[in-house]
Amino acid sequence: MANIGDKIGELISTWDIEMCHRVPVPKTANQQNIVVQFARRTNRDAILDKARKAKILGTDFGLTGDNPVFINVHLCPELKRLLGQAISRKREVGWRFVWVRRGHILARRAENTPVLRITHASDVARMT
Numbered sequence: 001m002a003n004i005g006d007k008i009g010e011l012i013s014t015w016d017i018e019m020c021h022r023v024p025v026p027k028t029a030n031q032q033n034i035v036v037q038f039a040r041r042t043n044r045d046a047i048l049d050k051a052r053k054a055k056i057l058g059t060d061f062g063l064t065g066d067n068p069v070f071i072n073v074h075l076c077p078e079l080k081r082l083l084g085q086a087i088s089r090k091r092e093v094g095w096r097f098v099w100v101r102r103g104h105i106l107a108r109r110a111e112n113t114p115v116l117r118i119t120h121a122s123d124v125a126r127m128t
Contacts, residue, residue, distance in 0.1 A: 001036060004071070007060050008050040016043045023074075035074050045102055048073065073103050086118050089127045 001020065005012035019037040038044040051071035058067045075083065083098070083105050090098045090107065097108040098118075105118040107127060118124060 003061050004051070004056070005047070007056055008047065008054045010047050010050050012043075012047065015039065033074075041102075047071070048102070073100055075100065075103070079103075079105065082118060082121065082124065085121065085124045086127070089124050093127055095127055 001012045001017060016039055017036055018039050019035075021035055023033040023035055025032050038047070048071065056069040056071070058065055058069055061069070083100065086098045086105055086107055089095070095107060095109045096111070097106075099106055107116045107118055108114070109127075116123065116126065
Protein backbone atom coordinates (compact mmCIF):
# COMPACT_ATOMS: atom_id res chain seq x y z
CA MET A 1 0.00 0.00 0.00
CA ALA A 2 2.91 2.33 0.63
CA ASN A 3 3.93 1.92 -3.03
CA ILE A 4 0.45 2.92 -4.18
CA GLY A 5 0.54 5.91 -1.83
CA ASP A 6 3.88 7.00 -3.28
CA LYS A 7 2.53 6.66 -6.83
CA ILE A 8 -0.60 8.75 -6.19
CA GLY A 9 1.03 11.24 -3.81
CA GLU A 10 -0.87 10.24 -0.66
CA LEU A 11 0.86 9.11 2.52
CA ILE A 12 -0.52 5.73 3.65
CA SER A 13 0.72 4.55 7.03
CA THR A 14 0.11 1.22 8.71
CA TRP A 15 -2.16 3.03 11.19
CA ASP A 16 -4.49 3.98 8.33
CA ILE A 17 -5.18 0.33 7.46
CA GLU A 18 -7.54 -1.80 9.54
CA MET A 19 -7.36 -4.94 7.40
CA CYS A 20 -5.81 -6.11 4.15
CA HIS A 21 -6.41 -9.47 2.42
CA ARG A 22 -6.89 -11.16 -0.94
CA VAL A 23 -10.36 -12.05 -2.19
CA PRO A 24 -10.92 -15.72 -3.07
CA VAL A 25 -11.49 -16.13 -6.81
CA PRO A 26 -12.17 -19.11 -9.10
CA LYS A 27 -9.12 -21.09 -10.16
CA THR A 28 -9.55 -19.85 -13.74
CA ALA A 29 -8.83 -16.26 -12.71
CA ASN A 30 -5.17 -15.31 -12.97
CA GLN A 31 -5.39 -12.17 -10.84
CA GLN A 32 -6.59 -11.91 -7.28
CA ASN A 33 -8.14 -8.75 -5.93
CA ILE A 34 -6.82 -7.26 -2.73
CA VAL A 35 -9.27 -5.70 -0.27
CA VAL A 36 -8.05 -2.98 2.07
CA GLN A 37 -10.21 -1.61 4.88
CA PHE A 38 -9.17 1.82 6.06
CA ALA A 39 -9.52 3.13 9.60
CA ARG A 40 -11.16 6.35 8.40
CA ARG A 41 -13.43 7.06 5.44
CA THR A 42 -11.70 10.35 4.80
CA ASN A 43 -8.43 8.51 4.10
CA ARG A 44 -10.21 5.99 1.89
CA ASP A 45 -11.98 8.70 -0.08
CA ALA A 46 -8.80 10.76 -0.56
CA ILE A 47 -6.91 7.70 -1.79
CA LEU A 48 -9.72 6.66 -4.14
CA ASP A 49 -10.02 10.18 -5.56
CA LYS A 50 -6.29 10.46 -6.23
CA ALA A 51 -6.02 6.90 -7.57
CA ARG A 52 -8.86 7.58 -9.99
CA LYS A 53 -6.88 10.48 -11.48
CA ALA A 54 -3.53 8.65 -11.57
CA LYS A 55 -2.63 6.25 -14.33
CA ILE A 56 -1.27 3.31 -12.35
CA LEU A 57 0.36 0.43 -14.22
CA GLY A 58 1.61 -2.95 -13.06
CA THR A 59 5.14 -1.91 -13.97
CA ASP A 60 4.96 0.75 -11.24
CA PHE A 61 5.05 -2.11 -8.72
CA GLY A 62 7.53 -4.41 -10.42
CA LEU A 63 4.94 -6.53 -12.23
CA THR A 64 5.42 -7.63 -15.82
CA GLY A 65 3.36 -5.96 -18.52
CA ASP A 66 1.81 -2.54 -18.88
CA ASN A 67 -1.57 -3.64 -17.57
CA PRO A 68 -3.49 -0.97 -15.66
CA VAL A 69 -4.07 -1.39 -11.92
CA PHE A 70 -7.61 -0.48 -10.88
CA ILE A 71 -8.41 0.81 -7.41
CA ASN A 72 -12.11 0.73 -6.58
CA VAL A 73 -14.55 0.48 -3.70
CA HIS A 74 -15.26 -3.15 -2.78
CA LEU A 75 -19.00 -3.76 -2.97
CA CYS A 76 -20.86 -6.41 -1.01
CA PRO A 77 -22.53 -9.15 -3.12
CA GLU A 78 -25.95 -7.48 -2.88
CA LEU A 79 -24.63 -4.15 -4.19
CA LYS A 80 -22.67 -5.94 -6.94
CA ARG A 81 -25.90 -7.59 -8.06
CA LEU A 82 -27.69 -4.24 -7.94
CA LEU A 83 -24.90 -2.62 -9.96
CA GLY A 84 -25.21 -5.35 -12.59
CA GLN A 85 -28.96 -4.79 -12.78
CA ALA A 86 -28.45 -1.03 -13.14
CA ILE A 87 -25.91 -1.51 -15.94
CA SER A 88 -28.25 -3.89 -17.77
CA ARG A 89 -31.14 -1.48 -17.37
CA LYS A 90 -28.96 1.38 -18.59
CA ARG A 91 -28.33 -0.49 -21.84
CA GLU A 92 -32.02 -1.38 -22.25
CA VAL A 93 -33.38 2.14 -21.85
CA GLY A 94 -30.47 4.14 -23.29
CA TRP A 95 -29.15 5.87 -20.20
CA ARG A 96 -25.57 7.10 -20.51
CA PHE A 97 -24.02 6.70 -17.08
CA VAL A 98 -23.96 4.23 -14.18
CA TRP A 99 -21.08 4.45 -11.73
CA VAL A 100 -20.02 3.87 -8.14
CA ARG A 101 -18.76 6.74 -6.00
CA ARG A 102 -17.84 6.24 -2.35
CA GLY A 103 -19.81 3.01 -2.13
CA HIS A 104 -23.01 4.42 -3.66
CA ILE A 105 -24.42 3.34 -7.03
CA LEU A 106 -25.38 6.36 -9.11
CA ALA A 107 -27.01 6.73 -12.53
CA ARG A 108 -27.67 9.59 -14.91
CA ARG A 109 -29.68 9.61 -18.13
CA ALA A 110 -27.54 12.27 -19.88
CA GLU A 111 -24.92 14.92 -19.16
CA ASN A 112 -27.17 17.58 -17.64
CA THR A 113 -29.85 15.44 -16.01
CA PRO A 114 -30.26 14.80 -12.27
CA VAL A 115 -28.36 11.94 -10.65
CA LEU A 116 -30.39 8.97 -9.41
CA ARG A 117 -28.99 7.15 -6.36
CA ILE A 118 -29.74 3.44 -6.58
CA THR A 119 -30.25 1.64 -3.27
CA HIS A 120 -32.94 -0.94 -4.14
CA ALA A 121 -34.26 -2.83 -7.16
CA SER A 122 -37.18 -0.39 -7.22
CA ASP A 123 -34.69 2.40 -8.02
CA VAL A 124 -33.45 0.40 -11.02
CA ALA A 125 -37.06 0.17 -12.22
CA ARG A 126 -37.26 3.99 -12.09
CA MET A 127 -34.65 4.17 -14.86
CA THR A 128 -36.95 4.83 -17.84
